Amino acid sequence: MNCETLCDHLLELTDGSLEPDLAQECRAHLAACPPCAREAARQRATWRLLGELPAEKTSPARLKQMAATALAAARATPEVQETDLEPDRGGAPDLPAGLGRPGGPGRMVALRRRWVQVAAAAALVVVTALGAEWVFHARPPAGGPGEGEASDCPVDPEFVGDFEVLRDLADVDDSADGELLDLDHDEVVMLQLCDG
Amino acid sequence: MEQGIAPDPGQGWMAEFQHGDDAAFERIVVHYGDRVLAFFRRCGADRSSAEDLAQEAFLRIARARDRYEPTARFTTWLYRILARIAANDGTRNRWRRATTIRQGRHDDDPQPGIPELAAPHAADPATIASVSDLRARVRAAVAELPESQRIALVLNRFEGASYDDVAAALDLSIPAVKSLLHRARENLKQRLLPFLQQEVLDEL
Numbered sequence: 001m002n003c004e005t006l007c008d009h010l011l012e013l014t015d016g017s018l019e020p021d022l023a024q025e026c027r028a029h030l031a032a033c034p035p036c037a038r039e040a041a042r043q044r045a046t047w048r049l050l051g052e053l054p055a056e057k058t059s060p061a062r063l064k065q066m067a068a069t070a071l072a073a074a075r076a077t078p079e080v081q082e083t084d085l086e087p088d089r090g091g092a093p094d095l096p097a098g099l100g101r102p103g104g105p106g107r108m109v110a111l112r113r114r115w116v117q118v119a120a121a122a123a124l125v126v127v128t129a130l131g132a133e134w135v136f137h138a139r140p141p142a143g144g145p146g147e148g149e150a151s152d153c154p155v156d157p158e159f160v161g162d163f164e165v166l167r168d169l170a171d172v173d174d175s176a177d178g179e180l181l182d183l184d185h186d187e188v189v190m191l192q193l194c195d196g
Numbered sequence: 197m198e199q200g201i202a203p204d205p206g207q208g209w210m211a212e213f214q215h216g217d218d219a220a221f222e223r224i225v226v227h228y229g230d231r232v233l234a235f236f237r238r239c240g241a242d243r244s245s246a247e248d249l250a251q252e253a254f255l256r257i258a259r260a261r262d263r264y265e266p267t268a269r270f271t272t273w274l275y276r277i278l279a280r281i282a283a284n285d286g287t288r289n290r291w292r293r294a295t296t297i298r299q300g301r302h303d304d305d306p307q308p309g310i311p312e313l314a315a316p317h318a319a320d321p322a323t324i325a326s327v328s329d330l331r332a333r334v335r336a337a338v339a340e341l342p343e344s345q346r347i348a349l350v351l352n353r354f355e356g357a358s359y360d361d362v363a364a365a366l367d368l369s370i371p372a373v374k375s376l377l378h379r380a381r382e383n384l385k386q387r388l389l390p391f392l393q394q395e396v397l398d399e400l
Contacts, residue, residue, distance in 0.1 A: 011378050015353075045392045046385045049334050050353055055234040056243070060226050066251055067225035071218060074258035 001029045006036050014043045206270030214261055221261075225254050228274060231355060235278050238350045240339030253277050268364070275357055275365035279347050330391065337387040345380035348373055 006029050012018040013026045030037045206228065212220035232253050236246035256277050264273070338346060344366060351357040351365060352373075362373045385392060 011374060011381065017359075042385055042392050043381060046381055046388060047353065049330070049388055049391060050338070050349075050384070053238050053331060053334055053338070053354070055230060055354075056237065058230055058233055058247075063226045063229040064222055066229065066247075066254055067222040069251060070225070070254035070258045071221060073255050074261070077259070 001025045003029075003033060003036055006030070006033075007039075010040060010043060014040060014047060204269050204271050206274065207266045210257075210264050210270060211266065214264065221258060224257065229254075232274075232278065235350055235355060236282065238335075238338060238354050239282050239346055240335065249281055253281055256281075269361075271355075271357070272361050272364050275351055275355070275361055279351065279365040282347050283343055333391065334388065337384050340387065341380055341383055345376050345383065348376040349380040349384075352377055 006013075006026055009018055009022060009026055013023055018026065030040055206224055209220040209224045209227075213224070229250065232250045233246050236249040237243065241249060253274075257274075338349065341349065348362050348366060351362050352359070357365065359370045359373050362368075362377075363370050366373065366376075368376070
């Protein structure tokens with residue numbers, strides 16, 4: 001065995017999946033070749049460092065809650081989406097053929113809590129805009145309902161702050177904008193269920 | 197390497213679920229839940245995002261109730277779902293997005309659950325004061341990998357998925373999976389080199 005052949009087998013050698021006979025040949029080469037031995041040691045050390053990422057435990061109660069949420073959402077939208085099970089054929093720059101594109105149809109579940117806030121903020125914006133439009137066109141008398149509602153509008157700065165953060169995100173990541181707002185019906189239903 | 201999801205009772209539970217036993221679905225989630233969450237965490241998602249991604253995975257399993265066919269091991273099917281969610285959702289994008297949101301705020305407003313992104317290029321072993329620091333470096337190095345490399349790496353090294361399983365999950369040939377893992381390891385090695393030197397010294 002030479003150094004080149006050893007390199008071909010190093011991945012499987014260091015993860016322990018190489019056939020025993022071949023592994024023995026590799027080990028014999030490593031014993032006689034300090035550069036290859038150092039490389040093998042680096043690779044083993046790389047895998048060992050990855051062992052520094054321990055798994056975390058989630059309580060069974062929390063997992064049962066997640067199961068109930070998933071079941072309720074599945075009942076609300078029982079149809080299986082093709083995209084649930086089949087690979088995205090769209091391709092992606094850094095993915096092999098057959099894998100989904102990173103910026104593909106958004107799955108906004110991760111931001112569901114913020115989504116509820118954004119939805120509230122968006123609704124508020126619409127209502128406020130409609131109110132302003134009404135004020136502008138109808139020109140109600142001073143102190144009328146239009147002005148009163150506008151001035152008393154209970155805007156939560158935090159909601160608007162989140163909305164602004166998400167809105168501004170479009171400036172730094174074009175793909176994120178479409179993704180952020182690309183909730184399909186199923187996801188909206190699930191978000192509603194998640195958030196009670 | 198951690199061992200795979202074994203035993204693999206999911207197939208039987210899925211059959212029971214198909215016959216109307218919702219408790220079987222709960223058993224699936226309780227049994228595989230930690231591994232599903234760990235998969236997304238190791239792909240770079242913060243804890244809150246990992247929970248949401250896992251929730252999506254469970255939803256997909258639940259919605260596949262009538263359509264699931266036990267033609268392969270349950271875990272192989274599960275890996276495929278996880279890989280698809282990770283690829284489509286772009287855990288790395290989510291990581292970046294979470295960081296962007298954090299940076300967009302002015303930073304007396306720390307957000308719980310959003311990770312501090314380590315600065316791998318500024319890595320200096322002398323500054324690594326604790327195991328948790330080292331974990332943060334390793335986590336960041338994994339999160340920086342190209343998506344397909346990251347998914348293959350996490351499935352293979354942490355979930356114990358065989359090359360066959362990774363190939364099925366990613367729609368790739370086995371040589372392509374080996375190539376991905378080789379590149380992932382090389383990338384990690386470069387990113388973690390300052391720490392590897394000490395590790396290698398310890399080993400030799």
